[in-house]
Amino acid sequence: VADPKKISDSTVRRLSHYLRLLSAVQAEGVATVSSEELARWGGTTAAQVRKDLSVFGSFGKRGMGYDVVQLAGELRGILGLDREWGVALIGAGRLGLALLSYPSFRERGFHIRAVFDTDPAKIDSVREGVRVRRLDDLERVIAAGGIDIAVLAVPAAEAQAILQRLAGAGVRAVLNFAPVTLEPPPGVQVRHVDMALELEGLSFSLVQGRLGGDDSRPVSSAR
């Protein structure tokens, strides 16, 4: 089980998806699903579903499909969602505060236990039950334990420096919302959520869809 096989990023993403779908159908009282059904709901293929799951074991019953409750449990274990994770939020700006009250985090076991900012007006104020601390205290608070993951919601210019401090303090997983490419310190997993980048991708597809010259698509574009 603890094999050193490389799990692709997209596989992990799909596992999360499957778990979500399972939770949904479980709420409807469904007891069993086939790879076919999981695929349809999740926007992939049945073979893909089975391949993804087969990496971690054999959870299905041939001729039957997968037991919803059991598979959900397996996935939670695989993804590490059978525990609670302590999260530190860096940056109590609008985005940071929105994340602080984002329900899906707590629902899935991610508890924001510390919030940091540099704005004196915010320090020591309490948001969503968490006291905002001065950024200077970062190392001390993390050293006290209970923090597994850091969420970076700071201006782009400051992100790299703070990432370095986080790494030094022993944080090994960071979710970055700043629109910059960060150099990940060794041993630290960094993931990016870049909303502007996604919009640019949409912009691209809109422009491309309009290329191809003459009568490609008779879609009237406004403006």
Next chain:
Amino acid sequence: VADPKKISDSTVRRLSHYLRLLSAVQAEGVATVSSEELARWGGTTAAQVRKDLSVFGSFGKRGMGYDVVQLAGELRGILGLDREWGVALIGAGRLGLALLSYPSFRERGFHIRAVFDTDPAKIDSVREGVRVRRLDDLERVIAAGGIDIAVLAVPAAEAQAILQRLAGAGVRAVLNFAPVTLEPPPGVQVRHVDMALELEGLSFSLVQGRLGGDDSRPVSSAR
């Protein structure tokens, strides 16, 4: 130039990255960059940079590299960032309001021109200079023009229905923040920003990194 070649999603992402880096070094007065430099700053390889660019043309000077200003202009054109895009924001909750005041959007030419919500307390209030409208007016406002892209910041349960309405109203590009898999209506580009999913990916890597050892954390699992 307007060839029907398929551009991979990751290529488009990297193009956005390159443009960002170019803007940064341009501000520092650098006139020329090599693919090598772009690669180092962007976390890829020089060959990758050249491949990405070669799809759209030959922008470099052999033995010299790329002219920063010129390449930035080309990329802006390719990505459709040489114009302004009208954006409709659906959902004026905390996340929606955070997005509304997110500076990177306006900086890159994405103007939020309409905000919708269902909460009577919010309707007709003005946030960041934009009046919040009732969701019922969605079709009418979009029909009036000036909206190219929609940003979905609504509860998961409502997202699919609103996506359908957006498609019906003629919107062809949607950025979804709701943590659900949406069925994209034909002709509509849907991109997802799923913050909980990213956290789960970090959770996975933390758990995996801990495997193979016997001194793992004695965390009690509930549920």
Next chain:
DNA sequence: CGATGTGAACGCGTTCACAGCG
């Protein structure tokens, strides 16, 4: 039988290596 689990085939994005041009 029916749907899983999986080795083999496939397609595609990435990397390599070098020809080509300023």
Next chain:
DNA sequence: CGCTGTGAACGCGTTCACATCG
């Protein structure tokens, strides 16, 4: 000579097809 542009080789994730077992 230096760095770009690009065909060829490579690796990897996805898809196919079928043997397997409840």
